[in-house]
Amino acid sequence: MEKWQIELYGTPLWLLKTSAAVLAASAVILFFAAKTRFGKEFRYILRLCLNAENSLKIFAVVVLMMILLLTEIRLNVLSTFMSNGLYSSMQDMDVNAFWVFAAMNAGVVLMRTFNGVINDFLDQSLAIKWSEKLNAVLVSRWLSGKNYYRLQMRRHAPDNIDQRIQQDAQDFIKSTIEFIRGMLNSVVSSLEFAFVLWGLAGILTVFGYDIPRGIVWFVFIFVILATFIAMWIGNPLIRYNYENEKLNGDYRYALIRVRDHAESVAFYSGEAREQQALGSRFAAIIKNRWRIARQSVGLSGFNDMFSSGVQLLPIILQAPRLFAGQIKIGDIQQTVQSFARLQKALSFFRLFYEDFTAYRARLDRLHGFLLSTESQHAAQTPQTETVSDGLRLENLTLYRSNGDVLLSGINAEIGSGGSLLIKGPSGCGKTSLLRALAGLWPFGATGFVAKPDNSAVMFVPQRPYTPQGSLREAVCYPGISADTAALETSMQQCRLGHLIENLDKTDDWQHRLSPGELQRIAFVRILLTRPKIILLDEATAALDEATEAQLYQTVRHTLPQSVIVSIGHRSTLNAFHDAHLEVAAVENCG
Helix, strand or coil, rough: HHHHHHHHHHHHHHHHHHHHHHHHHHHHHHHHHHHHHHHHHHHHHHHCCHHHHHHHHHHHHHHHHHHHHHHHHHHHHHHHHHHHHHHHHHCCCCCHHHHHHHHHHHHHHHHHHHHHHHHHHHHHHHHCCCHHHHHHHHHHHHHHHHHHHHHHHHCCCCCHHHHHHHHHHHHHHHHHHHHHHHHHHHHHHHHHHHHHHHEEEEEEEEEECCCCCCHHHHHHHHHHHHHHHHHHHHHHHHHHHHHHHHHHHHHHHHHHHHCHHHHHHHHHHCHHHHHHHHHHHHHHHHHHHHHHHHHHHHHHHHHHHHHHHCHHHHHHHHHHHCCCCCHHHHHHHHHHHHHHHHHHHHHHHHHHHHHHHHHHHHHHHHHHHHHHHHCCCCCCCCCCECCCCCCEEEEEEEEEECEEEEEEEEEECCCCCEEEEEECCCCCCCCHHHHCCCCCCCCCCCEEEEEECCCCCCCEECCCCCCCEEHHHHCCCCCCCCCCHHHHHHHHCCCHHHHHHHHEEEEECCCCCCCCHHHHHHHHHHHHHHHCCCEEEECCCCCCCHHHHHHHHHHHHCCCCCCCEEEEHHHHHHHHCEEEEECCCCCCCC
16 A cells, blocks of 8 residues: 555544543643643633533533544645645656545545534634633622622732733633644644654755754754744743733723713813823833834744745755655655644744733733632621611721721610711721621721621612613612512602603613712612611712702601611701711821
């Protein structure tokens, strides 16, 4: 049998042996890679996306993708033999052999195309499924345990979390599939085409020395040396790409802040100041991009010079043997193809290195974010007791992020249906006290608190939040169950009757409604939720005194057993509270 026949008939056994070898080698590589920092971070993220239910399915898909990739490599190898026969038949003027090899070449091309389509579909399917799972993990970890709030309060919180969840995760998945596929293709193709080239290579004479199979040794040494040089040139790109992700995220966040506070900026005529701040952030991006450009140009220039410089080498190295009649034109063609594929396979790590630097930065950012969501909150918590109603505080002390005392010695006792007004200088911890009562203070507290369960406590900030969607969804946030009649009645009681006709209209209500309307919506939520403890943080500051009085009276009449704790500076609030707590200024008060 001829060489091409041996290769063709041996394909099924080759696929079986190579698949087993790849699986075994992958297990060994994963074992040792798991001990590196990169491996630990990757395994940490991957483990969060796997469970007993989907692991077997994913493993089956990955194995199928591996077999399809090996099939593609094998078809590429067979293609070189078919091309050899095609060109050799033309040199020998063998018409019948020419058409046989032409048909086989066409068959290989069709099979390779079909194989590639299936592989591409599996790649995208895996990316979509993985994206769906990883996004669910990231969002769940961000929202669980109020991490979205705690991370915002921390000094050294991960930057641009929205970018990490949306952009970094998608790019990480795409690059992972490309990297693993490229690495496997590189290793197997290198071995396969090295064997092909080994069979085609003769003696290479260098400076008077004869080197058997020299062309094979030449390409291996040349490409490996070039890979190390490329890695040395591109190493700073890891840090630069990490900075690029961070700086772009900061700039995007600054743009969003201007949009979200457009009215305030307009009233202050702060355009020049905002332009200066945005320009400064963008200048940092440009400065870092110049660093990336300089390093990337050096790396890509080296890669292009190397890739272009080796294209003629196989012809030059094999030409003496052709002239000596030792090989045919078909052997030259197969040598060129095999040399090109071997060089490309060996160059994968060199060519992919620039992308890998950005990939490494994304992995660091995702891993850092996920770690921050599971870090233990070591802050002290006061001794608590869950009671059916009322509120009691004994020697409650709050601490700042640096450990200093913010508030100390807070004592209060409010029975069912009672109310407390907290006053004091701005910045001295009044809102922090309400956060502590709602279980939101992240920096530690000591003392004793007796109150109903947190599910029966409602915190109302000065500017309430409304989600995107219909007005009905905005009023009933986050999941208030209320029939239309009860909802409309509560809106009438809170002077929002003019909005009833818009309940099913979708709009950006957070910006469409006035601050006063948003505060009245918060009171609608109080009436519908009927909490046992209501914490109001200047919740009527945007309202006129008459509306403020009506809302307090409505809440007291509708919820006679609820405890109301308010923060406010208006003297008009005194009439709606049974007790008063003056929070004295302490040192370091902001």
